[in-house]
Amino acid sequence: MTVTGTSELHRLRTVAAVAPRRRMFGLRNLLRAMVPIAAVLLWHQVTTSGSVSTQFFPPPLAVGEALVDLVRSGELTTALGTSLSRAGIGLAFGVLIGIAFGIVNGLFRLGEEIFDSSLQIVRQVPFIAMVPLFIIWFGIGEELKVIIITLACVFPVYLNTYMGVRYVDPNIIEAGRVFGLSRPGIIFRIIVPASLPSVLVGIRYSMGTALLALIIAEQVNANSGIGQTISVAASALRIDIVTAGIVVYALLGIAVDVVMRLLERILLPWARKATP
Amino acid sequence: MTTSAPDRTATPDVPTSQDPQPAPELVVDLKRVDKTFGSKPILAQVDLQIRRGEFVALLGASGSGKSTLLRILADLEPANGGQIEVSARRSVVFQDARLLPFRRVAANVRLGLRRADLPDDDLAALLAEVGLDGYQRRWPSTLSGGEGQRVALARALAREPRLLLLDEPFAALDALTRIRMHDLVLALWRQHHPGVLFITHDVDEAILLADRVLVLADGGFREDVAITVPRESRRSSWPEGGQVRRQLLAALGVQDGRTDNPDIGRQA
Numbered sequence: 001m002t003v004t005g006t007s008e009l010h011r012l013r014t015v016a017a018v019a020p021r022r023r024m025f026g027l028r029n030l031l032r033a034m035v036p037i038a039a040v041l042l043w044h045q046v047t048t049s050g051s052v053s054t055q056f057f058p059p060p061l062a063v064g065e066a067l068v069d070l071v072r073s074g075e076l077t078t079a080l081g082t083s084l085s086r087a088g089i090g091l092a093f094g095v096l097i098g099i100a101f102g103i104v105n106g107l108f109r110l111g112e113e114i115f116d117s118s119l120q121i122v123r124q125v126p127f128i129a130m131v132p133l134f135i136i137w138f139g140i141g142e143e144l145k146v147i148i149i150t151l152a153c154v155f156p157v158y159l160n161t162y163m164g165v166r167y168v169d170p171n172i173i174e175a176g177r178v179f180g181l182s183r184p185g186i187i188f189r190i191i192v193p194a195s196l197p198s199v200l201v202g203i204r205y206s207m208g209t210a211l212l213a214l215i216i217a218e219q220v221n222a223n224s225g226i227g228q229t230i231s232v233a234a235s236a237l238r239i240d241i242v243t244a245g246i247v248v249y250a251l252l253g254i255a256v257d258v259v260m261r262l263l264e265r266i267l268l269p270w271a272r273k274a275t276p
Numbered sequence: 277m278t279t280s281a282p283d284r285t286a287t288p289d290v291p292t293s294q295d296p297q298p299a300p301e302l303v304v305d306l307k308r309v310d311k312t313f314g315s316k317p318i319l320a321q322v323d324l325q326i327r328r329g330e331f332v333a334l335l336g337a338s339g340s341g342k343s344t345l346l347r348i349l350a351d352l353e354p355a356n357g358g359q360i361e362v363s364a365r366r367s368v369v370f371q372d373a374r375l376l377p378f379r380r381v382a383a384n385v386r387l388g389l390r391r392a393d394l395p396d397d398d399l400a401a402l403l404a405e406v407g408l409d410g411y412q413r414r415w416p417s418t419l420s421g422g423e424g425q426r427v428a429l430a431r432a433l434a435r436e437p438r439l440l441l442l443d444e445p446f447a448a449l450d451a452l453t454r455i456r457m458h459d460l461v462l463a464l465w466r467q468h469h470p471g472v473l474f475i476t477h478d479v480d481e482a483i484l485l486a487d488r489v490l491v492l493a494d495g496g497f498r499e500d501v502a503i504t505v506p507r508e509s510r511r512s513s514w515p516e517g518g519q520v521r522r523q524l525l526a527a528l529g530v531q532d533g534r535t536d537n538p539d540i541g542r543q544a
C-alpha cells in the first residue's frame with residue numbers, strides 16, 4: 001500500500017514531558033464545577049423569585065442554614081456517627097464474607113461446585129425484596145439494618161474477588177512454583193495481591209450499595225441516625241432539614257469515592273504506570 | 277513424575293567442562309520419556325542426560341516441543357511415561373519475563389528467597405551485572421521488554437542453580453544487548469558451573485554458547501553434536517565450523533543454498 005496525500009495519516013496526541021501539577025483552581029476543575037454551580041444558582045433563582053412555594057422547595061441558603069444548625073446542635077455528628085457505624089459494620093461483614101467466598105470458590109473447584117450456583121441464585125433476588133421477610137425474622141432493630149447492608153455488600157465483593165482470583169495470570173503462578181513457593185505462598189504472595197485490584201473494584205461497588213442499603217434500612221424504623229433526622233423533619237414539614245439530610249447522603253457518596261481513590265493509591269502503587 | 281535431587285550429596289569441587297576430569301554429577305537424567313497432548317505425540321522415548329557444568333543448546337522448529345521438554349524438566353508439565361530425574365536446585369527463564377507486576381524489581385529477583393539469601397549488596401551487584409544498575413525500586417510495568425527479560429535472568433541466577441533452564445531468553449533483545457547477555461551467561465556459567473539447557477531458534481547462538489547442540493524434531497533428538505572448539509575461537513571461522521552449521525541446519529530441515537538467509541553457509 002502506498003500512502004498518498006495526507007488522508008492516510010492521523011495526527012496523534014502529544015503531551016508535555018512533565019505533567020503539570022493539578023491545581024485546585026485549574027481550568028479542568030473550574031470546568032467540572034461549572035454545571036453544579038449553575039444548578040445551585042438556578043435553584044436559588046427559582047426559589048427566591050416567589051414562583052414556587054418554599055414550603056415544598058427550600059432555597060439553597062435555607063438548606064445551608066439547616067445544615068449549619070444540625071452541625072452546631074451536634075445532632076448531625078451523632079446521627080452521622082450512628083449511620084456510619086451501621087454502614088461500616090454492614091460493609092465490613094459484607095466485604096469479609098464476599099472476599100472469603102470469592103477466594104475459596106476462586107481457588108478450589110469443590111468450593112465453586114458447592115457454593116457458586118447457590119450464590120448466583122441468591123444474587124438474583126434484589127436485597128430490597130428481602131426486607132419484609134427480614135423484618136419478620138429479625139424485627140426492626142439494629143440487627144435488621146446491619147443484615148440488610150451486609151447482604152447488599154456481599155455480592156459485588158464476592159463476584160469481583162472470584163473473578164480476580166480465577167483470572168490471575170497462570171504464568172506468574174508458574175513462576176512462583178518454579179521459584180519454590182509453597183501452595184500457601186502462592187496463594188498469599190501471588191494470587192491474593194494479583195487479585196487485589198479486582199477486590200477493590202468490588203469494595204467500591206459495595207460502598208455504593210452500602211449507602212443505598214443504609215438509606216433503605218433507615219426508612220424502615222428510624223430511631224436514630226440520619227434517616228431519623230430526615231423522617232422527624234419530614235413529619236414536621238421542615239423541608240429544609242429534609243433536603244439537608246439528602247445533601248449529607250450525597251456528600252457521603254462523594255466521600256466513598258474519595259476514600260476508594262485513596263485506598264487504590266495506597267494499595268496499588270504498581271498499577272500506576274510511572275517511574276517513582 | 278519423580279523429581280529427585282541427585283546432586284544433593286556433597287560433591288568435590290566440580291571442574292569446568294574444559295578440564296577433562298572425572299565427570300560431574302547429573303543434573304538431568306531422562307530415560308524413555310513420552311509426552312503427548314491428546315493424541316498428538318510431542319516427545320517419544322526421549323533420553324537426555326545433562327551434567328553439572330555442561331552447556332547444552334536445544335534447537336528445533338517452532339512447535340517441535342522444546343518448551344514442553346523444558347516444562348517437564350521444570351516440573352510444570354507431567355510426562356506420560358518414562359523416568360525423570362532432575363536437580364531440585366534449578367531455575368528457569370521463560371520465553372516471557374513473568375515478573376510479578378505488584379512487586380518491585382528487587383522483590384521479583386528475590387522471589388522464593390529470603391532477604392538474607394540475597395543481601396542488598398549482592399542484589400545490586402547482580403542487577404549491575406545484567407545491566408540494570410539501580411533498578412531495584414522500579415515496577416515491572418515500567419520496564420521495557422528486554423529489561424524485564426534481564427530481571428528474569430537475574431532472578432534465575434540469584435539462587436545459584438545447579439540446573440539453569442533457559443527458553444529463548446534473548447529472543448526479545450537487540451543484537452548488542454544480546455551479545456552482552458551471551459557474555460554474561462557464559463561468565464556466570466563459568467563462575468557457578470550449573471548445567472544449562474538453552475533453547476534457541478538461532479543456530480549461530482547455539483554454536484557460540486554450547487558444548488553440545490541438540491536438534492529436536494519428530495519427538496526425538498535428530499542431532500546431538502558436541503562442540504569442542506574453545507568458545508573464543510568460535511566467533512571467527514574455524515575448520516569444522518561450516519560443517520557443524522550445515523549439519524544442524526540440515527537437521528532443522530534447511531538445505532544449504534535453499535534459504536533466504538545470506539549468512540547461512542558463509543563459513544563453508
Ligand SMILES: Nc1ncnc2c1ncn2[C@@H]1O[C@H](COP(=O)(O)OP(=O)(O)OP(=O)(O)O)[C@@H](O)[C@H]1O
Binds near residue numbers: 337340341342344
Ligand atoms: N497445553 C497444551 N495443550 C495442547 N497442546 C499443546 C499444549 N502445550 C503445547 N502444545 C503443543 O505442543 C507442541 C509443542 O509446543 P512447544 O511449546 O513445546 O513448542 P516449541 O518447540 O517450544 O515452539 P516455539 O519455538 O514456537 O516456542 C505445539 O504443537 C503445541 O501446540
Ligand SMILES: [Mg+2]
Binds near residue numbers: 443
Ligand atoms: Mg517454546
